[in-house]
Amino acid sequence: MSRPRVYKTQAxxxxxxxxxxxxxxxxxxxxxxxxxxxxxxGVRRPKSKLAGHLELLTRVRVSIAEGRTLDHLSEAVALxxxxxxxxxxxxxxxxxxxxxxADVFCVEESPANAAFNLLTQSLERLETAGTAEPLLRHxxxxxxxxxxxxxxxxxxxxxxxxxxxxxHLLSCVDGxxxxxxxxxxxxxxxxxxxxxxxxxxxxxxxxxxxKAMLLNVPSATWNDVERVLRTYVRxxxxxxxxxxxxxxxxxxxxx
Amino acid sequence: xxxxxxxxGGPVAKLIEEFHxxxxxxxxxxxxxxxxxxxTQSEDAQALADAILSVKERIVFCRECFNIAExxxxxxxNDPRRDATRLCIVEEPLDVQALERTNTYRGLYHVLHxxxxxxxxVGPDDLKIKPLLGRVHANxxxxxxxATNPNVEGEATSMYIHGLLEPLGVKLTRPxxxxxxxxxxxxxxxxxxxxxxxxxxEF
Numbered sequence: 001m002s003r004p005r006v007y008k009t010q011a012x013x014x015x016x017x018x019x020x021x022x023x024x025x026x027x028x029x030x031x032x033x034x035x036x037x038x039x040x041x042g043v044r045r046p047k048s049k050l051a052g053h054l055e056l057l058t059r060v061r062v063s064i065a066e067g068r069t070l071d072h073l074s075e076a077v078a079l080x081x082x083x084x085x086x087x088x089x090x091x092x093x094x095x096x097x098x099x100x101x102a103d104v105f106c107v108e109e110s111p112a113n114a115a116f117n118l119l120t121q122s123l124e125r126l127e128t129a130g131t132a133e134p135l136l137r138h139x140x141x142x143x144x145x146x147x148x149x150x151x152x153x154x155x156x157x158x159x160x161x162x163x164x165x166x167x168h169l170l171s172c173v174d175g176x177x178x179x180x181x182x183x184x185x186x187x188x189x190x191x192x193x194x195x196x197x198x199x200x201x202x203x204x205x206x207x208x209x210x211k212a213m214l215l216n217v218p219s220a221t222w223n224d225v226e227r228v229l230r231t232y233v234r235x236x237x238x239x240x241x242x243x244x245x246x247x248x249x250x251x252x253x254x255x
Numbered sequence: 256x257x258x259x260x261x262x263x264g265g266p267v268a269k270l271i272e273e274f275h276x277x278x279x280x281x282x283x284x285x286x287x288x289x290x291x292x293x294x295t296q297s298e299d300a301q302a303l304a305d306a307i308l309s310v311k312e313r314i315v316f317c318r319e320c321f322n323i324a325e326x327x328x329x330x331x332x333n334d335p336r337r338d339a340t341r342l343c344i345v346e347e348p349l350d351v352q353a354l355e356r357t358n359t360y361r362g363l364y365h366v367l368h369x370x371x372x373x374x375x376x377v378g379p380d381d382l383k384i385k386p387l388l389g390r391v392h393a394n395x396x397x398x399x400x401x402a403t404n405p406n407v408e409g410e411a412t413s414m415y416i417h418g419l420l421e422p423l424g425v426k427l428t429r430p431x432x433x434x435x436x437x438x439x440x441x442x443x444x445x446x447x448x449x450x451x452x453x454x455x456x457e458f
Binding site for chain 1: 378411
């Protein structure tokens with residue numbers, strides 16, 4: 001009987017669920033292997049040495065043994081626990097949102113180098129970010145792009161002509177913006193996209209998270225961008241993101 | 256997994272299936288348990304059945320603190336010797352039992368029945384948080400100990416509740432971090448847990 005293949009990789013813990021009496025199923029995002037789910041045996045016991053290394057959002061170095069049904073974790077060493085995020089409720093809620101997005105958009109057995117680097121960078125920036133808004137919007141848009149769902153923001157999805165400056169309408173189903181001439185051909189209801197919001201989206205699509213965080217933009221424009229991306233993400237994900245609800249609850253003050 | 260009717264007919268297969276549904280019971284254990292029931296005395300089988308039904312009929316959740324109880328109020332809430340100005344918030348009824356075993360804590364409890372874990376679909380509304388606010392507001396509580404598990408979701412839950420209770424002016428504390436991070440309260444030994452409760456700090 002052949003031995004299971006064991007491989008080492010960097011990973012970020014994006015989800016955890018209890019299994020049985022003392023185990024957990026841990027979902028990791030890894031560069032080469034993409035999303036990986038593995039059983040961590042005995043981590044819910046007090047004497048477990050691995051437990052602290054496998055906390056949500058931690059970047060770790062792990063050894064994983066491939067199994068017939070589920071993979072098993074054999075070693076884990078935490079590289080970055082992001083303590084400043086864990087000790088601040090708003091940062092934590094935002095980080096959980098990033099993790100859920102990664103869980104939704106990344107797939108098992110499909111490399112996720114870009115998504116891994118994006119999540120790593122975003123979590124690092126989130127530790128000290130003044131406002132999370134630019135970071136979150138940048139993350140959403142980049143993850144959509146990396147997963148093959150980049151919205152087309154430069155040419156009309158109907159006639160392929162270059163889009164001229166102005167207020168526009170975005171279609172989730174058609175994956176981009178319709179010019180005024182082609183709107184009648186849109187298959188479903190369209191999202192209003194102001195000029196300011198379009199410019200921000202184009203910027204976020206090509207610039208780094210650091211540049212995104214330096215953007216100086218009126219809050220009304222960020223609201224537009226947020227509304228558009230929330231709808232677009234919801235459409236692509238085909239489900240509600242519970243972490244988004246929690247994030248809204250936490251930043252709204254108190255119920 | 257289908258259970259073979261040749262292994263003893265309908266009732267055996269059905270029993271194996273029922274045992275298999277229980278947490279931590281795999282197919283082999285379910286089979287062993289079922290065959291044990293075949294060999295055991297009728298009175299023992301009846302006693303087991305009665306005990307199971309009795310738990311479902313008689314055990315309820317305490318209307319004050321949501322701990323396991325046999326009547327409206329659990330043994331803790333019903334005890335006049337307890338310090339009613341202190342409330343210890345925990346995730347599950349088993350955490351109450353663990354803390355009671357330390358013989359250190361003399362206040363009351365509040366059981367959340369879970370922890371905030373939005374990625375797993377559990378938000379604040381899915382826990383017993385609103386009733387907690389009602390209790391703290393109305394009952395002259397002076398100290399609230401936030402004893403959720405020391406892992407990310409437990410800390411998120413503590414921070415969230417901390418934010419809700421802070422305006423009420425009550426003293427908010429948390430067990431000392433002598434506990435291994437990422438562990439479950441329920442499995443900690445009595446000495447560690449007892450010391451952790453004694454060494455609680457301003458939160």
